[in-house]
Amino acid sequence: MQEIEQLCATARECYARGWAPATSGNFSVRWGSRIAITPTGLDKGVLVPQDLLEIDMNGSVLGGRGRPSAETSLHTVIYRERAHARAILHVHTIWNTLLSARFDPRGYIIIEGYELLKGLSGVTTHEHIEKIPIIENSQKYEVLAIEFEEVLRAYPDAHGVLLSRHGLYTWGESVAEARRHLEALEFLFEAEGRRLFGQP
Amino acid sequence: MQEIEQLCATARECYARGWAPATSGNFSVRWGSRIAITPTGLDKGVLVPQDLLEIDMNGSVLGGRGRPSAETSLHTVIYRERAHARAILHVHTIWNTLLSARFDPRGYIIIEGYELLKGLSGVTTHEHIEKIPIIENSQKYEVLAIEFEEVLRAYPDAHGVLLSRHGLYTWGESVAEARRHLEALEFLFEAEGRRLFGQP
Amino acid sequence: MQEIEQLCATARECYARGWAPATSGNFSVRWGSRIAITPTGLDKGVLVPQDLLEIDMNGSVLGGRGRPSAETSLHTVIYRERAHARAILHVHTIWNTLLSARFDPRGYIIIEGYELLKGLSGVTTHEHIEKIPIIENSQKYEVLAIEFEEVLRAYPDAHGVLLSRHGLYTWGESVAEARRHLEALEFLFEAEGRRLFGQP
Amino acid sequence: MQEIEQLCATARECYARGWAPATSGNFSVRWGSRIAITPTGLDKGVLVPQDLLEIDMNGSVLGGRGRPSAETSLHTVIYRERAHARAILHVHTIWNTLLSARFDPRGYIIIEGYELLKGLSGVTTHEHIEKIPIIENSQKYEVLAIEFEEVLRAYPDAHGVLLSRHGLYTWGESVAEARRHLEALEFLFEAEGRRLFGQP
Numbered sequence: 162m163q164e165i166e167q168l169c170a171t172a173r174e175c176y177a178r179g180w181a182p183a184t185s186g187n188f189s190v191r192w193g194s195r196i197a198i199t200p201t202g203l204d205k206g207v208l209v210p211q212d213l214l215e216i217d218m219n220g221s222v223l224g225g226r227g228r229p230s231a232e233t234s235l236h237t238v239i240y241r242e243r244a245h246a247r248a249i250l251h252v253h254t255i256w257n258t259l260l261s262a263r264f265d266p267r268g269y270i271i272i273e274g275y276e277l278l279k280g281l282s283g284v285t286t287h288e289h290i291e292k293i294p295i296i297e298n299s300q301k302y303e304v305l306a307i308e309f310e311e312v313l314r315a316y317p318d319a320h321g322v323l324l325s326r327h328g329l330y331t332w333g334e335s336v337a338e339a340r341r342h343l344e345a346l347e348f349l350f351e352a353e354g355r356r357l358f359g360q361p
Numbered sequence: 362m363q364e365i366e367q368l369c370a371t372a373r374e375c376y377a378r379g380w381a382p383a384t385s386g387n388f389s390v391r392w393g394s395r396i397a398i399t400p401t402g403l404d405k406g407v408l409v410p411q412d413l414l415e416i417d418m419n420g421s422v423l424g425g426r427g428r429p430s431a432e433t434s435l436h437t438v439i440y441r442e443r444a445h446a447r448a449i450l451h452v453h454t455i456w457n458t459l460l461s462a463r464f465d466p467r468g469y470i471i472i473e474g475y476e477l478l479k480g481l482s483g484v485t486t487h488e489h490i491e492k493i494p495i496i497e498n499s500q501k502y503e504v505l506a507i508e509f510e511e512v513l514r515a516y517p518d519a520h521g522v523l524l525s526r527h528g529l530y531t532w533g534e535s536v537a538e539a540r541r542h543l544e545a546l547e548f549l550f551e552a553e554g555r556r557l558f559g560q561p
Numbered sequence: 562m563q564e565i566e567q568l569c570a571t572a573r574e575c576y577a578r579g580w581a582p583a584t585s586g587n588f589s590v591r592w593g594s595r596i597a598i599t600p601t602g603l604d605k606g607v608l609v610p611q612d613l614l615e616i617d618m619n620g621s622v623l624g625g626r627g628r629p630s631a632e633t634s635l636h637t638v639i640y641r642e643r644a645h646a647r648a649i650l651h652v653h654t655i656w657n658t659l660l661s662a663r664f665d666p667r668g669y670i671i672i673e674g675y676e677l678l679k680g681l682s683g684v685t686t687h688e689h690i691e692k693i694p695i696i697e698n699s700q701k702y703e704v705l706a707i708e709f710e711e712v713l714r715a716y717p718d719a720h721g722v723l724l725s726r727h728g729l730y731t732w733g734e735s736v737a738e739a740r741r742h743l744e745a746l747e748f749l750f751e752a753e754g755r756r757l758f759g760q761p
Numbered sequence: 762m763q764e765i766e767q768l769c770a771t772a773r774e775c776y777a778r779g780w781a782p783a784t785s786g787n788f789s790v791r792w793g794s795r796i797a798i799t800p801t802g803l804d805k806g807v808l809v810p811q812d813l814l815e816i817d818m819n820g821s822v823l824g825g826r827g828r829p830s831a832e833t834s835l836h837t838v839i840y841r842e843r844a845h846a847r848a849i850l851h852v853h854t855i856w857n858t859l860l861s862a863r864f865d866p867r868g869y870i871i872i873e874g875y876e877l878l879k880g881l882s883g884v885t886t887h888e889h890i891e892k893i894p895i896i897e898n899s900q901k902y903e904v905l906a907i908e909f910e911e912v913l914r915a916y917p918d919a920h921g922v923l924l925s926r927h928g929l930y931t932w933g934e935s936v937a938e939a940r941r942h943l944e945a946l947e948f949l950f951e952a953e954g955r956r957l958f959g960q961p
Contacts, residue, residue: 183680183745204737253677258752262674274462276498276527277453280383286500287526298676300686326687327676337404345383352458355558358755474862476898476927477853480783486900487926537804545783552858555958583880583945604937653877658952662874698876700886726887727876758955 162210164190165197167336168248169208172199176206180252180347186328189236190248190336194218198236200227234306239322239332242313246332248339253328256350261295263357265325269294269316272349280345281320282338292316293346295323321346362410364390365397367536368448369408372399376406380452380547386528389436390448390536394418398436400427434506439522439532442513446532448539453528456550461495463557465525469494469516472549480545481520482538492516493546495523521546562610564590565597567736568648569608572599576606580652580747586728589636590648590736594618598636600627634706639722639732642713646732648739653728656750661695663757665725669694669716672749680745681720682738692716693746695723721746762810764790765797767936768848769808772799776806780852780947786928789836790848790936794818798836800827834906839922839932842913846932848939853928856950861895863957865925869894869916872949880945881920882938892916893946895923921946 168190175181175188186205189198197213199205214225218240220233236249264270272278273290281291294312299305305324312322320342321331331346333339372388375381386405389398397413399405414425418440420433436449464470472478473490481491494512499505505524512522520542521531531546533539572588575581586605589598597613599605614625618640620633636649664670672678673690681691694712699705705724712722720742721731731746733739772788775781786805789798797813799805814825818840820833836849864870872878873890881891894912899905905924912922920942921931931946933939 179748182748183677183741185677185680185745204741253748255748255752255755258675258677259756262756274526275458276524277383277385277458280385287498288500298687300688324676326674341383341404345385348379348382348453348455352455355455356459356462474926475858476924477783477785477858480785487898488900541783541804545785548779548782548853548855552855555855556859556862579948582948583877583941585877585880585945604941653948655948655952655955658875658877659956662956698887700888724876726874 162190162192162197164192164248164336165210165213168197169210169212171250171336171340172205172208175250175252175343176204176208180254181205182253185253187230187232187236187251188249191240191246195223196236196240197225198233199230200225201230203227231300231302234302235309235330238306238309239313239330242310243332245334246339247334248336249330249332250339250343251328251330252343252347254347254350256347256354257323257329258326259358260350260354261323261325261327261329265295265297267295270323270353272353275349275352277345277348277352280341280348282333282342283318291320291349293319293321293323295325298325298327362390362392362397364392364448364536365410365413368397369410369412371450371536371540372405372408375450375452375543376404376408380454381405382453385453387430387432387436387451388449391440391446395423396436396440397425398433399430400425401430403427431500431502434502435509435530438506438509439513439530442510443532445534446539447534448536449530449532450539450543451528451530452543452547454547454550456547456554457523457529458526459558460550460554461523461525461527461529465495465497467495470523470553472553475549475552477545477548477552480541480548482533482542483518491520491549493519493521493523495525498525498527562590562592562597564592564648564736565610565613568597569610569612571650571736571740572605572608575650575652575743576604576608580654581605582653585653587630587632587636587651588649591640591646595623596636596640597625598633599630600625601630603627631700631702634702635709635730638706638709639713639730642710643732645734646739647734648736649730649732650739650743651728651730652743652747654747654750656747656754657723657729658726659758660750660754661723661725661727661729665695665697667695670723670753672753675749675752677745677748677752680741680748682733682742683718691720691749693719693721693723695725698725698727762790762792762797764792764848764936765810765813768797769810769812771850771936771940772805772808775850775852775943776804776808780854781805782853785853787830787832787836787851788849791840791846795823796836796840797825798833799830800825801830803827831900831902834902835909835930838906838909839913839930842910843932845934846939847934848936849930849932850939850943851928851930852943852947854947854950856947856954857923857929858926859958860950860954861923861925861927861929865895865897867895870923870953872953875949875952877945877948877952880941880948882933882942883918891920891949893919893921893923895925898925898927 172188187199200214215223276287278289331342368390387399400414415423476487478489531542568590587599615623676687678689731742768790787799800814815823876887878889931942
């Protein structure tokens with residue numbers, strides 16, 4: 162499937178940018194009620210379609226090698242709560258790590274006034290206010306999955322969710338759209354990070 | 362046409378540098394009264410000549426696939442006001458975003474004293490003072506086109522125009538010259554940004 | 562041997578990232594009591610298996626071209642003190658240089674609260690506290706070797722050792738694991754560096 | 762000649778790193794009293810041996826296409842004053858630009874305490890103190906050439922010369938050594954720049 166090849170190419174590119182270091186990050190694509198997803202612990206710099214697991218919407222493994230990542234349940238929650246989502250990208254970057262740590266106490270980050278907000282689907286003006294929820298990090302993924310469900314409902318217009326000092330989840334109606342959201346959000350995080358913390 | 366291939370190569374390179382993320386940026390080349398220009402919404406990382414639209418100096422489509430970008434009118438204004446311009450590059454970068462935001466209230470940015478100013482056509486000394494106008498961002502492109510015309514006339518020596526928290530427009534007598542202007546200006550923006558905001 | 566090819570690929574990648582500039586850095590892999598290690602003074606950007614020296618656990622040369630690096634004794638100490646280590650990576654980066662200089666007086670750096678700590682073997686939660694010893698730099702390698710032995714014993718859980726204003730040593734049960742540790746630690750050093758020094 | 766191919770490869774790599782933007786920078790290699798040098802205005806990203814000019818030690822053109830750069834005289838001065846020099850690299854980088862601007866009033870920059878100082882020929886310890894002269898930038902190259910001669914004599918141990926807000930000149934007994942010096946100095950400039958200006 163072409164989308165699976167695109168997902169792997171996107172993962173390899175994220176690795177090359179330093180956005181998925183040390184086997185971190187995970188990536189998935191959905192068609193109908195089937196999901197192809199990266200298993201735990203793989204080097205994303207060399208990801209190929211054969212590496213992916215096939216799972217259903219409950220996270221049960223239907224085929225493929227490897228062990229599901231603990232974060233698989235966050236993917237299935239997103240697919241359930243965002244009915245149009247066909248691809249999900251989760252990355253660890255310096256700037257999303259630092260911004261999520263800074264705004265963790267408040268629970269969300271606001272980005273406004275940038276032209277690049279128009280890289281987010283449905284946004285037609287730089288005057289858009291993007292409010293991205295931040296969830297405190299945890300290793301209890303059943304709890305995280307519930308919190309994800311809550312923030313996805315509380316922030317119906319958000320194009321991403323941040324896990325504090327952990328990383329970003331974003332999605333799209335295709336791999337290409339998810340990747341556009343990722344590039345837009347990470348650009349905005351870096352611009353906002355440098356602006357807020359004096360560089361400039 | 363070789364210039365079209367060079368324009369596409371330049372766009373792909375801009376993407377690779379992070380200067381045209383999330384399908385942002387647009388690029389054009391002119392010969393006579395015909396313009397080849399990127400349509401809206403394309404991933405610049407894989408741009409090829411067949412992707413370009415052909416338009417006339419009024420922005421009317423003469424051929425090619427895709428929908429013209431809303432910013433097409435800014436290209437035609439530049440070609441009218443800068444008679445020698447044969448190529449226009451528009452990019453979104455972290456440093457031009459941050460500098461334009463900072464100096465937006467004043468309406469221009471001044472760069473002086475750097476050897477790399479000599480990368481701008483007609484500049485023969487680092488003692489040159491480059492004054493680049495900044496226009497407040499807007500989604501009303503007919504208004505922006507008028508403001509562009511005004512600043513291009515008010516700043517006849519400027520090698521670029523900044524849209525606040527949006528991006529840079531620069532141009533040249535060839536794709537190679539436009540690219541040289543882009544590389545020079547972005548280097549100067551980064552140097553000046555780090556100097557002004559304490560890094561250093 | 563596949564591990565030797567992987568070691569060279571890792572060294573070339575470190576060079577490409579700017580982590581082994583100016584022929585700096587050194588890299589080794591061990592099988593049984595034999596070690597393949599980079600000789601002194603090679604450009605790591607073009608490293609191939611034929612460039613490596615073969616030495617024993619005392620650092621005596623068994624084969625290969627070139628002169629052993631002065632830092633060879635630090636590799637053999639690590640292999641003795643970390644019985645499971647099969648590969649060692651030593652790099653010079655901007656962020657490990659700056660952090661080691663800053664925390665040199667205290668003798669260690671603490672990193673905690675980041676999800677990417679889970680990139681370190683045996684770490685299962687972001688609540689892990691990683692304490693990495695810092696040794697003052699010296700050109701007396703026989704003394705450094707003794708200090709290395711001491712800190713490896715004093716910090717039995719540490720995944721790396723920093724030499725102040727010099728670089729990081731990290732290791733793993735395979736080249737892949739050592740590389741995962743390297744990528745995780747350098748990500749954490751950059752995040753922590755930017756957080757501590759106001760950027761943010 | 763292999764050295765000429767290596768020089769061009771080094772120039773292309775400098776461009777790729779952003780160290781020779783906008784056709785800036787120049788590069789040369791010497792054998793006996795003949796020098797192969799980049800002419801003015803070439804894009805260094807695609808430099809090939811056929812692009813080079815051949816000149817003598819007085820800067821007179823012996824062969825090749827293109828016009829000599831105004832900075833050619835600085836190369837011949839370095840070859841005269843540093844008898845062992847066989848290659849010269851001149852680059853424009855963000856960090857050498859910012860550091861040279863900062864220390865311009867004092868006339869030199871001091872770098873000490875870093876292991877990477879050992880990347881400079883003849884340096885065997887991090888306790889080395891490298892003192893690099895800074896010359897105020899000028900477009901009067903006959904004057905600059907005299908000032909270059911003076912500082913090369915006044916700082917016989919320096920491995921480079923900075924032109925303020927302009928760039929670095931460094932050299933070596935081979936292209937490989939000159940490149941090692943360049944990589945070491947630029948690493949040190951970045952580390953020192955971040956340390957001095959709070960990042961950290």
